[in-house]
Amino acid sequence: MQDYVRRILTSSVYEVAEQTPLDTMNLLSARLGAKVLLKREDMQPVFSFKIRGAHNRIAQLSEAERARGVICASAGNHAQGVALSASRLGIRAIVVMPTTTPTIKVGAVRRLGGEVVLFGDGFDAARGHAAELAEKHGYVVVHPFDDPDVIAGQGTIGMELLRQHPGEIGAIYVPVGGGGLAAGIAAFVKFLRPEIRVIGVEPEEAASMKAAIAAGHPVALDQVGLFADGVAVRQVGDETFRICRELLDDIVTVTADEICAAIKDIFDDMRAIAEPAGALALAGLRRQVETGEAPKGALIAINSGDNVNFDRLSYVAERAEIGERAEALFSVEIPEQPGSHRAFSRMHGQRSITEFNYR
Numbered sequence: 001m002q003d004y005v006r007r008i009l010t011s012s013v014y015e016v017a018e019q020t021p022l023d024t025m026n027l028l029s030a031r032l033g034a035k036v037l038l039k040r041e042d043m044q045p046v047f048s049f050k051i052r053g054a055h056n057r058i059a060q061l062s063e064a065e066r067a068r069g070v071i072c073a074s075a076g077n078h079a080q081g082v083a084l085s086a087s088r089l090g091i092r093a094i095v096v097m098p099t100t101t102p103t104i105k106v107g108a109v110r111r112l113g114g115e116v117v118l119f120g121d122g123f124d125a126a127r128g129h130a131a132e133l134a135e136k137h138g139y140v141v142v143h144p145f146d147d148p149d150v151i152a153g154q155g156t157i158g159m160e161l162l163r164q165h166p167g168e169i170g171a172i173y174v175p176v177g178g179g180g181l182a183a184g185i186a187a188f189v190k191f192l193r194p195e196i197r198v199i200g201v202e203p204e205e206a207a208s209m210k211a212a213i214a215a216g217h218p219v220a221l222d223q224v225g226l227f228a229d230g231v232a233v234r235q236v237g238d239e240t241f242r243i244c245r246e247l248l249d250d251i252v253t254v255t256a257d258e259i260c261a262a263i264k265d266i267f268d269d270m271r272a273i274a275e276p277a278g279a280l281a282l283a284g285l286r287r288q289v290e291t292g293e294a295p296k297g298a299l300i301a302i303n304s305g306d307n308v309n310f311d312r313l314s315y316v317a318e319r320a321e322i323g324e325r326a327e328a329l330f331s332v333e334i335p336e337q338p339g340s341h342r343a344f345s346r347m348h349g350q351r352s353i354t355e356f357n358y359r
């Protein structure tokens with residue numbers, strides 16, 4: 001881990017990335033009876049931390065590699081990080097995106113100076129095509145997570161956290177997709193402050209690190225839920241797995257409804273709108289406070305990003321109430337006979353109904 005600490009301390013991410021604020025969540029802290037802080041990686045220039053890892057990798061390329069250009073396959077935040085970093089350094093960046101990628105994301109990458117290649121109808125096809133183009137034209141592949149320089153770039157967040165909160169920290173909650181962010185933060189924090197718990201958080205429907213740790217090696221999930229698209233990774237990396245298995249204290253999984261409730265918490269405290277993967281860590285933090293598993297001391301969650309389509313928000317708002325357990329959604333079958341509806345009404349008694357559909 002010493003090697004990672006050295007890479008993190010000497011990283012050049014601040015050429016393009018910001019040191020983001022570590023904000024106290026006053027409302028949520030009062031509600032939970034714990035000091036909760038949020039690391040605002042949504043305030044990076046591309047609205048996610050991915051610029052750190054991408055830049056730390058690209059900035060270290062040799063002159064010859066820079067002349068060849070870089071390539072990545074991504075429909076999301078990694079693509080924007082690669083495009084921004086490369087354009088700042090005057091390097092060509094090719095981004096392979098599935099043909100199904102929303103035009104808003106294609107446009108964002110182009111505006112940052114990336115050359116977009118649309119290929120295939122899924123991420124695996126896009127990645128295969130990127131590898132082919134790299135082979136053919138000599139582009140340098142920038143992996144979204146399974147690369148020591150990328151991991152170290154994300155790890156600069158751990159360094160900032162320890163400086164920004166020198167006092168007691170009970171735990172740091174980190175969202176896990178391919179595991180680069182968690183590996184980087186854990187490598188730095190566990191080296192200097194091993195008493196701080198570093199806890200990975202995954203959606204129940206995309207728990208690839210949990211599955212890897214259970215199996216003893218990275219495994220491909222049969223199915224991956226796409227709700228938190230920033231962490232919808234079928235299989236974690238070899239290097240990220242090696243570090244996470246050794247250094248993470250625990251992995252918590254949460255439901256989509258709990259993620260929606262955490263998006264609302266962030267809005268209530270900060271007036272910021274997190275993407276589902278961005279609020280994932282806070283959902284895990286809340287879960288551990290509620291089950292009594294959270295340690296004493298300040299609790300920190302990483303808000304990893306804000307890239308959400310506006311039209312998703314109505315869904316999030318609706319599910320947040322369910323995640324809060326303030327509202328529940330039931331599907332019931334009632335007999336097709338007179339009086340059935342009245343009998344059903346008696347059953348729910350004084351509880352109020354916000355929506356009712358009958359068919």
Ligand SMILES: *Cc1c(COP(=O)(O)O)cnc(C)c1O
Pocket residue numbers: 048050076077078144145175176177178179180181182230231275277278304305306
């Ligand atoms: C990429 C990403 C993650 C997960 O990071 P990994 O290094 O793949 O584990 C979490 N949140 C957001 C917003 C992301 O873009």
